[in-house]
Amino acid sequence: MSPRWTAFGENRFSHPRLVRRARRWAVARVRASAPWVDPDDFAVVVSELVTNALRHSASGYSDGGVDVRLLMDGTTRTMRLVVVDDGHSKTTPRIPARHPTGETVSGHGLLLVATLARDLGYSLASAQERFCLVWAEM
Numbered sequence: 006m007s008p009r010w011t012a013f014g015e016n017r018f019s020h021p022r023l024v025r026r027a028r029r030w031a032v033a034r035v036r037a038s039a040p041w042v043d044p045d046d047f048a049v050v051v052s053e054l055v056t057n058a059l060r061h062s063a064s065g066y067s068d069g070g071v072d073v074r075l076l077m078d079g080t081t082r083t084m085r086l087v088v089v090d091d092g093h094s095k096t097t098p099r100i101p102a103r104h105p106t107g108e109t110v111s112g113h114g115l116l117l118v119a120t121l122a123r124d125l126g127y128s129l130a131s132a133q134e135r136f137c138l139v140w141a142e143m
């Protein structure tokens with residue numbers, strides 16, 4: 006059966022201290038509404054995805070920001086975090102294999118997220134502006 010998502014939080018964060026404020030808000034919402042999610046693991050996941058938006062997209066510009074959405078499927082007890090950046094990036098998220106072989110020089114953030122999340126993916130919300138939507142389920 007495909008998931009039936011219900012939104013339980015949506016917010017846009019802009020500078021300064023964007024990562025900290027996004028993490029605090031999202032962790033509080035998840036503690037209240039999705040008790041099966043480990044708040045410490047979730048804090049790492051939010052921090053990594055929001056930091057990536059800042060580092061790798063126009064969200065990092067002084068007038069930029071990051072959209073954070075929280076959804077859940079109560080029947081399967083699945084929470085989905087969605088982070089949408091301001092786009093205009095030349096790259097897309099490099100989602101690692103769950104069991105990487107060899108040496109990874111960078112890309113540890115998404116590797117960590119892939120380890121903590123049940124599932125992880127992304128889509129480009131617009132072909133031109135290349136807004137990147139990254140989601141992680143826990």
Ligand SMILES: Nc1ncnc2c1ncn2[C@@H]1O[C@H](COP(=O)(O)OP(=O)(O)O)[C@@H](O)[C@H]1O
Nearest residue numbers: 057058061094096097098099112113114115137
């Ligand atoms: N929101 C994003 N927009 C564009 N590219 C991204 C985004 N998030 C991640 N990436 C790409 O995926 C790579 C891997 O991300 P990550 O594992 O967090 O490593 P790091 O952020 O340390 O480079 C990044 O180096 C970047 O090229």
Ligand SMILES: [Mg+2]
Nearest residue numbers: 053057114115
């Ligand atoms: Mg990163």
